[in-house]
Amino acid sequence: MTSRRIVLSRSAALIGAASTGLLLPEIARAQSGKVRVGLMLPYTGTFAQLGVAIENGVRMAIDERGGKLGGRDIEWFKVDDESDPSKGVENASKLVQRDKVDVLIGTVHSGVQMGIQKVARDSGVLSLIPNAGVLAATRSLCAPNVFRTSFTNSQPTLALGKAMVDRGHKKAVWITWKYAAGNEAFEGFKESYTAAGGTIVKELGLPFPNVEFQALLTEIASLNPDAVACFFAGGGAAKFIRDYAAAGLKGKIPLYGSGFLTEGVLDAAGPAAEGIITTMHYSDSLDTPRNKAFRLAYAKTFRSQPDVYAVQGYDTGLLLSQGAAAVKGDLSAKPALYKALESAVIDSPRGKWTMSKSHNPIQDIYLRQVENKENKVIGIAAKALADSGAGCKMA
16 A cells, blocks of 8 residues: 555656656656666687676676666676677677667777777767777777777887887887787887887788797897887787797897786796886786775685776776766766766776877876786886877767
8 A cells, every 4th residue: 555655646746747847857767777788898719808807897896886877777788799800790789779778888809899889980879998999999980979998009109119218229129910909009109219219120020810920030139129119919929928038039139018918928928028018007016005905806806816907897887987977877968978978087996097088098108017927017107198089080
């Protein structure tokens, strides 16, 4: 009887409000159900661990804030993107058209991201990028509804050039896989290194994911530069580090790189990695109360140690939570939502960061050196570094 009276009284209140034209937005939102969050991440294959770490981070950030978005419950939808660019549009469309998600979070692989980017631009769905560093997403193909919480491929290396010249390395060889991420990392290095007065004596490359480095290492030895700078990641990075040492170059020609060179591969690389210097927007060893608290909470929750991917996922959850709170859970209030996301200050384990006009993090890039299987922070290579956002014109 009591519950019936409550239902009737609420109905009467709604009718009364509607008849006077005062149906409150909060009441309307209360009727609209759950926020539908889509995760399009790699859950199988080479990048599966990265996808899991990102999802863990997203959920942890939201759970810390009561497990809701702007006061609304969440319904989660997941698609394994398999790191397959040919399925990018199809998989993103499943989440947007079939599942009707309010926000799409993804992905790791830059090729897959281009598929998400097309669907996001065509549909207008809120799209948050927790990893993929492809430049176009926040440059020529930027959009008001697309926000990145990670980096651009050229951002870490944009801080590398000056650090190398400051250490007296004025002639360098660059080496990478010849694919989008490697080419874009080179863009950042070339700009920063030449601006600081350095000379790139040779640019070397091999097809992705080829790991036959010997001929190129022999060429590096004959060129005898002051230092080598590179972009490699994952298993290929570990092999490059080992082969570099085996070729007798370790200790003779210092090795530098984008932080992904030594991220998550130090066990596999072994003693050969000792002393390598990289630039990155995060380090496990960052000695701040915020990072220590995050790492402890993550380890307790997931029984594993967080990495840069977990941090990026966590920051994606923080950004989404802030945006949703600003519009009281009404993600359809797009102008107000976008304004909130654009003006957000994210109190991240990596350090506080803000959003650039092209919707990419403006963030500190740390100088790190491998010491006893750990990327130790030895300085800040660049404060509040922003990607250029070249060619970005918001519709």
